[in-house]
Amino acid sequence: MTGITLAVPSKGRLEELTRDWFAAKGMTITRPGGARSYLGAIEGMPDVTVRFFPASEIARELIRGNIDVGVTGLDLIHETSETGPASVSIASKLDFGKADCVVAVPESWIDVTHMHDLADVASDFRARHGRWLRIATKYITITRQHFAKAGIAEYRTVESLGATEAAPASGVADIVVDITTTGSTLAANGLRVLEDGVMLRSEACLIVSRTADWSPERRATLEQVLGDIGVSSGL
Ligand SMILES: Nc1ncnc2c1ncn2[C@@H]1O[C@H](COP(=O)(O)OP(=O)(O)OP(=O)(O)O)[C@@H](O)[C@H]1O
Numbered sequence: 059m060t061g062i063t064l065a066v067p068s069k070g071r072l073e074e075l076t077r078d079w080f081a082a083k084g085m086t087i088t089r090p091g092g093a094r095s096y097l098g099a100i101e102g103m104p105d106v107t108v109r110f111f112p113a114s115e116i117a118r119e120l121i122r123g124n125i126d127v128g129v130t131g132l133d134l135i136h137e138t139s140e141t142g143p144a145s146v147s148i149a150s151k152l153d154f155g156k157a158d159c160v161v162a163v164p165e166s167w168i169d170v171t172h173m174h175d176l177a178d179v180a181s182d183f184r185a186r187h188g189r190w191l192r193i194a195t196k197y198i199t200i201t202r203q204h205f206a207k208a209g210i211a212e213y214r215t216v217e218s219l220g221a222t223e224a225a226p227a228s229g230v231a232d233i234v235v236d237i238t239t240t241g242s243t244l245a246a247n248g249l250r251v252l253e254d255g256v257m258l259r260s261e262a263c264l265i266v267s268r269t270a271d272w273s274p275e276r277r278a279t280l281e282q283v284l285g286d287i288g289v290s291s292g293l
């Protein structure tokens with residue numbers, strides 16, 4: 059077996075930009091079965107099988123080694139598993155899909171400008187309010203890691219799969235961890251990013267799995283394909 063699998067986003071904001079990025083490198087991704095098909099190819103590259111997946115599944119399968127190369131957001135690699143970053147190699151940043159994963163508090167918390175202020179708030183919270191500080195987020199892993207690094211342990215996460223920024227105003231949580239690009243959603247919901255509250259700067263990346271089964275033949279195919287794009291695997 060010398061062929062390799064390339065996974066690209068099947069939908070969402072990264073789909074078209076990914077196709078355009080490959081096209082600019084002279085590689086045309088085809089989807090012979092149409093938009094509902096999950097199998098594709100790259101014209102003139104019979105050793106590459108293209109698979110279409112949601113961005114979050116691409117991150118998971120790269121980490122598990124079930125796909126060889128893929129395009130997804132760096133944030134999803136960090137969020138999917140604590141071992142995510144070590145399980146992959148970033149072959150190239152793609153300069154689109156940019157978003158910062160941030161900690162944001164209500165604008166009315168005027169004394170809270172840095173993570174160390176938040177640490178003080180968190181440790182007093184239970185005594186003052188009779189409950190833990192609540193953080194609305196879908197970035198549970200990233201939150202756990204960064205709050206531990208900031209020495210903050212006294213909080214609870216409230217898992218939010220959409221409209222996270224609405225959680226403080228609606229009383230579901232006190233603060234949020236979410237991604238932001240222009241900042242307009244945070245501002246519209248009366249939230250402010252802490253001055254040292256950027257936990258991760260994310261963008262779409264071309265990512266190689268370290269955990270895939272890299273036989274010498276498949277490795278040679280990988281380096282050849284990446285060489286055509288002008289990058290190396292970093293394996
Ligand atoms: N403004 C933004 N909002 C959300 N995601 C963004 C934004 N800008 C870039 N991204 C990136 O896009 C990726 C998520 O893409 P997409 O929304 O297609 O994924 P998904 O989670 O599979 O979609 P869905 O939420 O529809 O299931 C993440 O890596 C994220 O960082």
Ligand SMILES: O=P(O)(O)OC[C@H]1O[C@H](OP(=O)(O)OP(=O)(O)O)[C@H](O)[C@@H]1O
Binds near residue numbers: 220222237238241
């Ligand atoms: O900083 P901004 O430019 O305002 O962008 C950030 C917002 O965009 C995304 O939500 P989206 O509208 O894509 O909905 P989602 O929650 O389904 O991802 C993200 O979850 C933020 O809410």
